[in-house]
Amino acid sequence: MADPKDKTGAAGPASPPAVPSIPRLTPAVPEPVSATEPTASPAGSPPAPGTLPASPAVPQVAPVARPPAPGRPGARSPTGSMPAVPPVAPVVPPVGRTPTGSLPAVPPVAPVVPPGTRTPTGSLPAVPPVAPVVPPGTRTPTGSLPAVPPVAPVVPPGTRTPTGSLPAVPPLPPRARTGPAVPAVPVAPVPPAAQAPEAASELASLDHRHALLDELDYFQVMGLELTASPAEIKLAFHHESRTYHPDRYFQSPDAELRDKVQAVYKRVTEAYFVLRDDARRKRYLADITGPDRLKKLRFDELAEAEAKAAVKKEVAEQIGTHPKGRQFFQSAVADLEAGRFSAAERNIKLALTYEPANPLYKQKLEEAQTKLNEEFKRSGGKGFRIE
Amino acid sequence: MTDDIAIGIDLGTSYSCVAIVKDGIPTVLPNEWGELTHASVVSFLEDGTVLVGNAAKKNIITNAEHTVYSAKRLIGRYFFSDEVKKAISVMPYRILEGENNSVRIQVRDKVYSLPEISALVLKEMKAIAETCLGRSVSRAVVTVPAYFNDNQRQATKDAGRIAGLDVLRILNEPTAAALAYGFGRDVNQKVVIYDLGGGTFDVSILEIGRDVFEVLSTAGDTYLGGDDFDDRIMTWLAEDFLARTRLDLRQNRFCLQTLKEAAERAKIDVGRHGKAEIVCEAICQDASGKVLDIRETLTAEQFNKKVMDLVQRTFKVCDEALQSARLTAADIDSVILVGGPTRLPIVRNSVRHYFQKDPLEGVDPDQVVAMGAALQGAALLNEKSATFLVDVTPLSLRIGTVGGFTEKIIEKNTPIPIDRSKTFTTGRDLQERVRIRVYQGESNRADECEMLGEFEFSGFKVGYRGDVKIEVTFEINTDGIVNVSAADLDTGQKTSTTISLSSGLTEEDIQRSIAANEATRLQRAEAGSALLPELPSG
Numbered sequence: 001m002a003d004p005k006d007k008t009g010a011a012g013p014a015s016p017p018a019v020p021s022i023p024r025l026t027p028a029v030p031e032p033v034s035a036t037e038p039t040a041s042p043a044g045s046p047p048a049p050g051t052l053p054a055s056p057a058v059p060q061v062a063p064v065a066r067p068p069a070p071g072r073p074g075a076r077s078p079t080g081s082m083p084a085v086p087p088v089a090p091v092v093p094p095v096g097r098t099p100t101g102s103l104p105a106v107p108p109v110a111p112v113v114p115p116g117t118r119t120p121t122g123s124l125p126a127v128p129p130v131a132p133v134v135p136p137g138t139r140t141p142t143g144s145l146p147a148v149p150p151v152a153p154v155v156p157p158g159t160r161t162p163t164g165s166l167p168a169v170p171p172l173p174p175r176a177r178t179g180p181a182v183p184a185v186p187v188a189p190v191p192p193a194a195q196a197p198e199a200a201s202e203l204a205s206l207d208h209r210h211a212l213l214d215e216l217d218y219f220q221v222m223g224l225e226l227t228a229s230p231a232e233i234k235l236a237f238h239h240e241s242r243t244y245h246p247d248r249y250f251q252s253p254d255a256e257l258r259d260k261v262q263a264v265y266k267r268v269t270e271a272y273f274v275l276r277d278d279a280r281r282k283r284y285l286a287d288i289t290g291p292d293r294l295k296k297l298r299f300d301e302l303a304e305a306e307a308k309a310a311v312k313k314e315v316a317e318q319i320g321t322h323p324k325g326r327q328f329f330q331s332a333v334a335d336l337e338a339g340r341f342s343a344a345e346r347n348i349k350l351a352l353t354y355e356p357a358n359p360l361y362k363q364k365l366e367e368a369q370t371k372l373n374e375e376f377k378r379s380g381g382k383g384f385r386i387e
Numbered sequence: 388m389t390d391d392i393a394i395g396i397d398l399g400t401s402y403s404c405v406a407i408v409k410d411g412i413p414t415v416l417p418n419e420w421g422e423l424t425h426a427s428v429v430s431f432l433e434d435g436t437v438l439v440g441n442a443a444k445k446n447i448i449t450n451a452e453h454t455v456y457s458a459k460r461l462i463g464r465y466f467f468s469d470e471v472k473k474a475i476s477v478m479p480y481r482i483l484e485g486e487n488n489s490v491r492i493q494v495r496d497k498v499y500s501l502p503e504i505s506a507l508v509l510k511e512m513k514a515i516a517e518t519c520l521g522r523s524v525s526r527a528v529v530t531v532p533a534y535f536n537d538n539q540r541q542a543t544k545d546a547g548r549i550a551g552l553d554v555l556r557i558l559n560e561p562t563a564a565a566l567a568y569g570f571g572r573d574v575n576q577k578v579v580i581y582d583l584g585g586g587t588f589d590v591s592i593l594e595i596g597r598d599v600f601e602v603l604s605t606a607g608d609t610y611l612g613g614d615d616f617d618d619r620i621m622t623w624l625a626e627d628f629l630a631r632t633r634l635d636l637r638q639n640r641f642c643l644q645t646l647k648e649a650a651e652r653a654k655i656d657v658g659r660h661g662k663a664e665i666v667c668e669a670i671c672q673d674a675s676g677k678v679l680d681i682r683e684t685l686t687a688e689q690f691n692k693k694v695m696d697l698v699q700r701t702f703k704v705c706d707e708a709l710q711s712a713r714l715t716a717a718d719i720d721s722v723i724l725v726g727g728p729t730r731l732p733i734v735r736n737s738v739r740h741y742f743q744k745d746p747l748e749g750v751d752p753d754q755v756v757a758m759g760a761a762l763q764g765a766a767l768l769n770e771k772s773a774t775f776l777v778d779v780t781p782l783s784l785r786i787g788t789v790g791g792f793t794e795k796i797i798e799k800n801t802p803i804p805i806d807r808s809k810t811f812t813t814g815r816d817l818q819e820r821v822r823i824r825v826y827q828g829e830s831n832r833a834d835e836c837e838m839l840g841e842f843e844f845s846g847f848k849v850g851y852r853g854d855v856k857i858e859v860t861f862e863i864n865t866d867g868i869v870n871v872s873a874a875d876l877d878t879g880q881k882t883s884t885t886i887s888l889s890s891g892l893t894e895e896d897i898q899r900s901i902a903a904n905e906a907t908r909l910q911r912a913e914a915g916s917a918l919l920p921e922l923p924s925g
Contacts, residue, residue, distance in 0.1 A: 241775045242599060247776070251767070269801070272802060300807075
């Protein structure tokens with residue numbers, strides 16, 4: 001998810017980046033218990049119905065907010081809620097939830113903003129119109145608390161920061177590597193201001209990720225750069241957990257959706273398990289930057305260990321484990337190549353006395369004996385042979 | 388929140404507890420007599436009724452053969468395991484061997500599986516919640532020790548089903564405790580949960596990042612708990628008595644139970660008052676018919692000496708957990724104590740000394756787990772669930788290989804849910820089925836690991852040996868329960884899987900049990916007959 005969004009951000013003006021991140025944040029934000037709810041709602045959770053009633057305060061605020069808003073790309077949405085906030089607002093924009101639009105003033109703003117910020121256009125147009133309409137309904141959330149406005153701004157920044165930082169990092173690199181597919185999906189959905197859109201974008205990005213799952217390396221899965229620090233990895237993991245934790249969809253009636261979330265999240269935990277361990281991470285990095293990248297996108301310690309053991313075993317067999325046996329075997333091989341089959345047979349038998357279980361020796365012995373037999377037949381039974 | 392509710396049940400070895408989230412606040416539900424914790428004891432009366440809870444606990448002495456306790460020590464275990472062998476020698480009720488090395492308990496001509504016994508306890512918890520809330524309850528989150536293996540988790544889940552509960556989640560006890568502590572508190576901390584229960588010891592290290600509860604590592608000992616402390620006192624009393632009278636009280640189950648009860652009380656008294664008077668009047672008669680008593684005084688010092696090694700053992704486990712998490716005791720921000728025995732000063736002091744930190748006050752060690760379970764239940768039912776638990780698997784998942792060895796598939800302390808795939812091939816030409824044994828444990832040797840089951844795959848393309856490639860996927864889900872599936876890599880066809888879990892109940896068994904369980908009358912004991920809940924140890 002992070003990736004797509006980030007990408008978007010990169011493409012558009014400064015504020016947009018924030019937007020992408022929001023969707024994920026949203027889930028997290030609501031968390032605070034009831035008391036916090038006001039805060040939460042501004043941040044991202046559209047739902048917060050409880051807060052609505054308080055709206056009256058809003059009107060006043062709105063006017064004030066507006067002015068500043070236009071200037072800033074992000075301002076548009078959050079603004080309504082906070083008069084004082086304006087400065088903060090820009091940051092907030094992602095939230096977009098701007099129900100704030102509620103205010104009469106909004107309409108003007110909205111139009112302005114969209115062009116600038118909302119490149120995604122498709123979504124934008126929709127927003128402005130909505131705003132006026134929304135006010136009555138939506139407004140409540142924002143208006144809900146006079147006090148809230150200040151809070152709201154505060155919270156988002158706080159929360160977001162972590163995310164903000166991550167997304168920025170990850171998106172770019174992964175994208176570049178992965179290719180085209182990733183960016184496209186996320187972008188479109190993200191912009192929508194309303195929550196529903198948010199959810200939709202989340203779903204779209206989920207679909208997208210799920211489809212690409214087997215083509216992404218762990219860094220891409222987590223939305224990280226190859227050089228990410230352990231702290232960033234942890235942060236990213238917490239971030240992804242907030243977005244893709246199956247518990248979020250526990251009640252969802254859509255079994256397919258739940259399966260997808262499971263699949264994506266399982267990959268996230270897998271990625272985290274490998275990346276958080278320096279030794280594993282190093283080996284994995286070598287794997288995916290090597291020639292077999294596509295085969296090694298999923299780290300398999302076991303396979304690695306097995307492969308190593310197999311090679312070792314093979315080497316041991318080639319040469320043998322006993323020095324004397326090895327010596328006889330080597331001369332037997334030389335005899336065989338030179339066509340001295342009976343000498344070869346003798347030497348292998350001697351080698352086998354040192355290592356009776358070596359399968360390679362046994363195989364060579366068989367080979368030498370067949371050759372010997374053939375030779376015997378060819379010579380019409382005239383050759384000298386000791387049984 | 389929807390109008391659906393889910394209760395959180397802490398199904399303990401000695402005591403159980405049930406809680407629910409009301410208006411965002413987890414609350415422990417009392418039974419009719421205001422008791423908040425309930426003995427995990429099931430007593431079968433002569434008239435066919437069944438008593439559960441503190442009332443049943445009274446019967447451990449008078450109705451010993453028909454009263455089952457500490458079932459959690461046996462659930463999900465094989466008949467040949469050490470724990471079961473020990474139980475057979477100690478428990479007054481009859482333990483039998485069932486099909487496939489499973490454990491069964493015989494009470495009054497009826498044979499019960501362990502999930503059925505635990506189901507009765509769960510059913511009682513459900514009844515308590517229903518009485519208290521005045522509505523029916525069908526969903527629950529049930530906790531298990533973090534160190535429980537797959538068999539034990541599965542059996543616990545089965546118990547929930549038999550009790551008529553939709554078990555939303557099997558949650559680890561320490562994780563539940565951390566949830567209850569960190570919920571809505573907006574903390575960013577590394578916390579240690581030191582969970583010494585009646586029969587098990589667990590330690591988990593979590594990193595709480597606001598709403599994400601990430602378990603960094605977990606370690607435990609399923610053979611160490613408050614009961615072992617009681618045992619020490621019991622042994623001391625019995626040996627002492629043996630030396631004085633040449634009578635071995637442990638030979639008689641009635642005497643043994645009386646001793647056990649006295650020992651538990653002594654442990655609690657020592658913890659509270661630093662000294663315990665032990666009085667067992669008329670515990671037995673000698674050959675001449677003289678009635679003998681036990682009167683002893685146990686001081687804190689004596690007690691500490693007897694149990695110090697047990698306490699030390701817990702810190703070995705703590706070492707292990709810290710090491711897995713790559714932390715030192717100094718990195719820990721908070722220490723949370725869970726379980727009745729952690730009320731003992733010796734435990735508290737040792738923990739303080741080990742972590743160089745005062746354990747958190749204000750956390751009720753008996754209730755915190757149930758509260759955490761309730762919170763998780765509420766979070767699962769709430770669309771916008773606000774907390775995210777990322778637990779780990781406590782034991783490595785392994786598959787059996789030739790020669791009685793095993794190979795690791797998923798390492799312990801891997802975050803769950805997770806899956807891993809491995810490709811297998813056939814060993815013979817025209818082979819039609821492949822058999823895979825799955826183990827859990829930390830040893831290379833199969834006989835030192837716990838076998839989870841045998842999986843047989845068939846229905847793949849038949850071919851020459853080595854030609855057929857079957858991809859087997861091992862998954863550990865959010866309950867910590869293992870699932871296995873297989874697919875033929877060439878045809879992409881899912882192959883059929885036969886799972887024969889050696890100790891598990893089959894679906895038929897469960898259905899039968901559900902029916903039987905519904906028919907069982909749970910008699911709620913009369914008021915006043917219940918024991919006061921005192922320092923539960925689990």
